[in-house]
Amino acid sequence: NLTNKLETIFKKLRGYGKLNEDNIKDALREVRIALLEADVNLNVVKEFIEKIKVRAVGQEVMSSLTPGQQVVKIVNEELTTMLGGTNSSIALVSKPPTIIMMVGLQGSGKTTTSAKLARRLLKEGQLPLLVAADVYRPAAIEQLNILGKELAIPVFNGNGTNNPVDICKRSLAEASEKGCRSIVIDTAGRLHIDEELMQELKNIKSEIKPHEILFVADAMTGQDAVNVAKTFNEHIGIDGIVLTKMDGDARGGAALSIRSVTGKPIKFIGIGEKLDQFESFYPDRVASRILG
Amino acid sequence: IIGRGKIDEDFFEGLEELLITADVGVHSASRIISGLREDVKKNKLKEPKDVEQYLKSEILKIIKSLQPSAFSLQPKSNPFVIMVIGVNGSGKTTTIGKLASRYMKEGKKVLLAAGDTFRAAAIEQLEIWGKRSGCTVIKHQSGADPSAVIYDAVQSAKAREYDILIADTAGRLHTKVNLMEEMKKIKRIMGRELQGAPHEILMVLDATTGQNAVSQARLFNEAVGITGIALTKLDGTAKGGVVINIIDELKIPVKLIGVGEGVDDLREFEPEAFVEALFD
Numbered sequence: 030n031l032t033n034k035l036e037t038i039f040k041k042l043r044g045y046g047k048l049n050e051d052n053i054k055d056a057l058r059e060v061r062i063a064l065l066e067a068d069v070n071l072n073v074v075k076e077f078i079e080k081i082k083v084r085a086v087g088q089e090v091m092s093s094l095t096p097g098q099q100v101v102k103i104v105n106e107e108l109t110t111m112l113g114g115t116n117s118s119i120a121l122v123s124k125p126p127t128i129i130m131m132v133g134l135q136g137s138g139k140t141t142t143s144a145k146l147a148r149r150l151l152k153e154g155q156l157p158l159l160v161a162a163d164v165y166r167p168a169a170i171e172q173l174n175i176l177g178k179e180l181a182i183p184v185f186n187g188n189g190t191n192n193p194v195d196i197c198k199r200s201l202a203e204a205s206e207k208g209c210r211s212i213v214i215d216t217a218g219r220l221h222i223d224e225e226l227m228q229e230l231k232n233i234k235s236e237i238k239p240h241e242i243l244f245v246a247d248a249m250t251g252q253d254a255v256n257v258a259k260t261f262n263e264h265i266g267i268d269g270i271v272l273t274k275m276d277g278d279a280r281g282g283a284a285l286s287i288r289s290v291t292g293k294p295i296k297f298i299g300i301g302e303k304l305d306q307f308e309s310f311y312p313d314r315v316a317s318r319i320l321g
Numbered sequence: 322i323i324g325r326g327k328i329d330e331d332f333f334e335g336l337e338e339l340l341i342t343a344d345v346g347v348h349s350a351s352r353i354i355s356g357l358r359e360d361v362k363k364n365k366l367k368e369p370k371d372v373e374q375y376l377k378s379e380i381l382k383i384i385k386s387l388q389p390s391a392f393s394l395q396p397k398s399n400p401f402v403i404m405v406i407g408v409n410g411s412g413k414t415t416t417i418g419k420l421a422s423r424y425m426k427e428g429k430k431v432l433l434a435a436g437d438t439f440r441a442a443a444i445e446q447l448e449i450w451g452k453r454s455g456c457t458v459i460k461h462q463s464g465a466d467p468s469a470v471i472y473d474a475v476q477s478a479k480a481r482e483y484d485i486l487i488a489d490t491a492g493r494l495h496t497k498v499n500l501m502e503e504m505k506k507i508k509r510i511m512g513r514e515l516q517g518a519p520h521e522i523l524m525v526l527d528a529t530t531g532q533n534a535v536s537q538a539r540l541f542n543e544a545v546g547i548t549g550i551a552l553t554k555l556d557g558t559a560k561g562g563v564v565i566n567i568i569d570e571l572k573i574p575v576k577l578i579g580v581g582e583g584v585d586d587l588r589e590f591e592p593e594a595f596v597e598a599l600f601d
């Protein structure tokens with residue numbers, strides 16, 4: 030693992046006197062490799078290495094009896110800091126309903142996560158209305174309705190329209206009628222480069238002004254995570270991130286890539302297919318997972 | 322990279338970074354580029370664009386290290402049984418819909434098995450694809466034993482002389498032992514009811530997946546043996562470079578690619594086009 034590799038490198042460096050940027054190069058190269066293996070985006074890795082370089086040649090490493098372990102400690106700390114604090118709250122508005130819109134690529138876990146979030150909101154006394162705004166995927170509406178029924182949470186299907194913008198508009202009246210304090214909108218999966226579908230999201234946003242837009246991303250996403258997140262953020266602006274399928278063995282470097290390129294907080298993680306498999310995001314846990 | 326004009330360390334680094342950002346993986350990329358450095362010296366290549374061409378041909382060599390026939394999906398017996406597996410959300414059900422439609426257009430008699438009895442509306446989703454392609458779907462109620470659905474489907478395929486049976490299965494993470502056991506059982510039932518079945522075990526892989534794809538392929542392969550990969554969502558900006566490693570180390574070919582959500586958005590894997598796209 031990384032600690033062992035770094036210890037070997039520092040053993041060799043012992044005889045060379047003062048540690049500096051030059052002879053620490055091998056150590057930094059091992060950190061770079063570990064992060065790339067974990068799917069952190071290449072440019073994000075480069076920025077990260079620049080950040081830790083300063084600390085890596087500092088007193089804390091040089092005067093340490095175990096410099097390799099010290100570098101790992103620094104990497105862990107910087108990763109945790111970059112991943113951001115634990116902020117798993119949806120900012121609830123003073124005048125309900127709080128409107129939350131779920132967006133992301135195809136298959137990332139939006140529909141399942143919409144139900145999980147609604148379940149959590151229900152438990153917090155914020156009676157949610159689930160809105161089935163995916164009119165494209167075969168049986169997407171059925172999927173959300175089955176999940177809503179399982180949770181005894183109302184699901185709104187548009188009341189006759191199959192235009193996603195109108196469905197969302199009408200959901201406001203429905204929420205008010207049902208006394209819902211929150212609305213969770215499940216949207217269709219879409220490519221960040223699909224002009225038409227990105228415009229649809231912009232239209233929904235301008236019509237109903239959601240208070241929170243959550244970007245749902247698969248924990249196993251590779252280098253492309255940065256392109257996708259950046260584009261979604263540029264087009265509609267995201268307020269928070271959900272990382273799904275964290276119950277697998279993906280290192281999850283996409284977390285750092287997405288957080289770094291959008292500057293937005295990772296709020297929740299999905300840790301399974303069941304609706305109670307939904308947790309707050311803890312940066313320190315994800316940091317050590319990325320390091321492997 | 323090519324506009325630089327000089328074949329120096331920066332140039333090689335640029336090529337290595339291109340491969341890394343295409344999800345080829347840091348170790349594979351480094352191996353490929355050190356091999357390239359040797360070859361450039363040996364063959365005295367002078368032009369950056371010649372070096373790029375050489376790199377493309379080296380990657381193509383890796384891909385083509387498998388037999389050309391390995392890359393095609395040829396129904397060779399009756400009924401020809403295709404089992405579709407893969408992690409959650411990769412595109413299994415959609416790929417089956419596309420494949421079914423293609424075979425129907427070729428005049429084949431296709432039967433579908435709704436083997437995902439777990440996820441909400443999975444059966445309904447496959448039924449809609451069945452309607453679109455004009456195929457019958459064998460299904461039980463939600464929550465039924467998937468092996469029972471598969472058993473019925475195989476009996477039906479034999480009795481009613483279908484040419485092709487495609488079985489959908491629930492998405493599953495390769496790290497879930499009980500789900501991997503369930504998948505092995507489905508395969509066993511198929512083989513027990515029809516000798517040689519399943520004739521094709523297709524793992525569906527999302528092109529946006531990073532290095533975890535290698536772990537997926539390895540474990541699914543160890544569990545049931547993968548005969549081919551369907552690489553989906555290549556219509557996005559992800560390059561799917563991780564398959565180079567899968568082809569090289571696990572000797573598993575990519576047979577199909579998904580390039581959209583429509584019924585016709587399915588293509589045969591073409592090594593040359595794939596390598597060209599890596600460098601776009």
Ligand SMILES: Nc1nc2c(ncn2[C@@H]2O[C@H](COP(=O)(O)OP(=O)(O)OP(=O)(O)O)[C@@H](O)[C@H]2O)c(=O)[nH]1
Pocket residue numbers: 133134135136137138139140141142163166169216217218219273274275276298299300301302409410440492494
């Ligand atoms: N193991 C695991 N599976 C998950 C998780 N979240 C979602 N899934 C599964 O991932 C698959 C896709 O989930 P969906 O909710 O349909 O994804 P989606 O983003 O709505 O998909 P589209 O609407 O087609 O874009 C399903 O099989 C889910 O059960 C998770 O945290 N862990």
Ligand SMILES: Nc1nc2c(ncn2[C@@H]2O[C@H](COP(=O)(O)OP(=O)(O)OP(=O)(O)O)[C@@H](O)[C@H]2O)c(=O)[nH]1
Pocket residue numbers: 135136166218220407408409410411412413414415416437440443490491492493525553554555556557578579580581582586
């Ligand atoms: N853009 C694009 N989307 C695709 C492609 N293939 C599948 N999808 C989409 O990906 C999402 C998931 O597809 P499914 O077929 O439900 O995936 P699955 O593997 O069956 O999912 P689970 O059964 O939940 O594990 C859907 O929104 C599909 O339309 C593709 O080639 N390109």
Ligand SMILES: [Mg+2]
Pocket residue numbers: 139140141163166169215216217218
């Ligand atoms: Mg969905």
Ligand SMILES: [Mg+2]
Pocket residue numbers: 413414415437443489490491492
């Ligand atoms: Mg499916």
